[in-house]
Amino acid sequence: MTSLLVTGASGLLGRYLLDAEWSDDRVVGTYHTTPVEADHETVHLDVRDREQVERVVERVDPDVVVHSAAATSVEACEEKPELAHETNALGTKHVVDAAAAVGARVVYPSTAYVFGDDAPVHIEDDEPAPMNRYGRSKLDGERYVESASPAGTIVRFCVVVSIDRADRSDFGSWVRGQLEAGERVRLIDDQQITPTVLTDAVDALGYLIEHEETGVFHVTSPERMTRYELGREIAHRHGLDPELVEPIPMTEMGWEAPRPRHLCLGSEKLRRYGYETARIRTE
Ligand SMILES: NC(=O)c1ccc[n+]([C@@H]2O[C@H](COP(=O)([O-])OP(=O)(O)OC[C@H]3O[C@@H](n4cnc5c(N)ncnc54)[C@H](OP(=O)(O)O)[C@@H]3O)[C@@H](O)[C@H]2O)c1
Known part of the structure; x- marks a missing residue:
């Protein structure tokens, strides 16, 4: 039996991790500002508070910490670099140190944004350049x-x-909700992404935990597309009107944070382990 501590269990990914079929062992989740209703125990945690992290990890005494808590808004991190540093860098150090003290492994969801625009697709061995x-x-x-x-x-x-x-509140659900309401959706068409299907993210984490794999892994669909193309695909899948989806360039978003035109990861390493991620295109 594996005992799991999931930080950021009130977030998009963490909430699914809390309910995942593979996590029917002992699971404790943490929230920061948004308490969670769940079948599992949940506790408050601010990862910036080193002593609180130590107390929670020591009490839960997990085998594995899935450290999903993070400041995830790219724009907020750009505006408040200290928030990004204290939460995502120092907060992770606190979790890593506390996990080491109880002999727990850390599994860390990370992002394609660790890479720059030097290649159309990045694999695990490529040099990050955020x-x-x-x-x-x-x-x-x-x-x-x-x-x-x-x-x-x-x-x-x-x-x-x-x-x-x-x-x-993920991108796919938002697009679908807008289209079901007959609303137009304006989506970026000059940045390539390799979307990660939520169920793949959760299942792959379960696979890597179960098989005790260590190192770096990418988990994405093998298909490159823009958010505009993804939005039209979501429309097709649900019998909604794809003409409500309109293409826009990134410049129309008014973003402060620079972003690569290719935000694409290659997941071949995971496929070599026999793990297949979902395809998104139906045609
Ligand atoms: N979603 C994506 O598209 C995506 C893509 C690539 C990588 N990732 C990575 O996957 C992980 C999960 O992302 P997500 O989409 O689930 O994020 P999310 O929905 O924004 O949730 C973030 C979680 O972190 C918690 N949190 C924020 N600040 C905290 C702090 N100081 N102390 C403790 N907890 C704190 C939040 O708690 P409250 O809500 O309770 O405040 C929430 O539970 C992150 O590490 C992210 O970098 C996500």
Whole structure:
């Protein structure tokens, strides 16, 4: 029986991790500002507070900590670099150190934003070169996990989307909700992504935990597309009007944080382990 501590269990990914079929062992989740209703125990945790992290990890005494808590808004991280650093870098150090003290492994969801625009697709062995402060702070977090003892696991995702369900605040659910309401959706068409299907993210984490794999893994769909193309695919899948989806360039978003035009990860390493991620295109 594996005992899991999931930080950030009130977030998109953490909430699914709490309910995942593979996590029917002892699971405790943490929240920061948003308490969670769940079948499992949940506790408050601010990862910036080193002593609180130590207390929670020591009391739960897990085998594995899935450290999903993070400051995830790319724009907020750009505006408040100290928030990004304290939460994503130092917070991860606190978790890594506390996990080491109880002999727990750390599994760390990370992001394609650790890479720059030097290649159309990045694999696990490529050298990170983040273009914005979110990516920098997540990379700093990765460095702590790389030096963890026992050895940790870094699992990078691209844009996490649910494509066949609509019950969360992810990109896929939002697009579907807008189209069902007959609203136009304007989506970026000059940035390539390799979306991570939410169920793949959760299942792959379960697979890597169960098989005690360590090192770096990418988990994304094998298909490259823009958010505009993804939005039209979601429309097709649900019998909604794809003409309501309109293409826009990134410049129309008014973003402060620089972003690569290619936010794409290659997941061949995971496929070599026999693990297949979902395809998104139906045609
Ligand atoms: N979603 C994506 O597209 C995506 C893509 C690539 C990588 N990732 C990575 O996957 C992980 C999960 O992402 P997500 O989409 O689930 O994020 P999310 O929905 O924004 O949730 C973030 C979680 O972190 C918690 N949190 C924030 N600040 C905290 C702090 N100081 N102390 C403790 N907890 C704190 C939040 O708690 P409260 O809500 O209770 O405040 C929430 O539970 C992150 O590490 C992210 O970098 C996500």
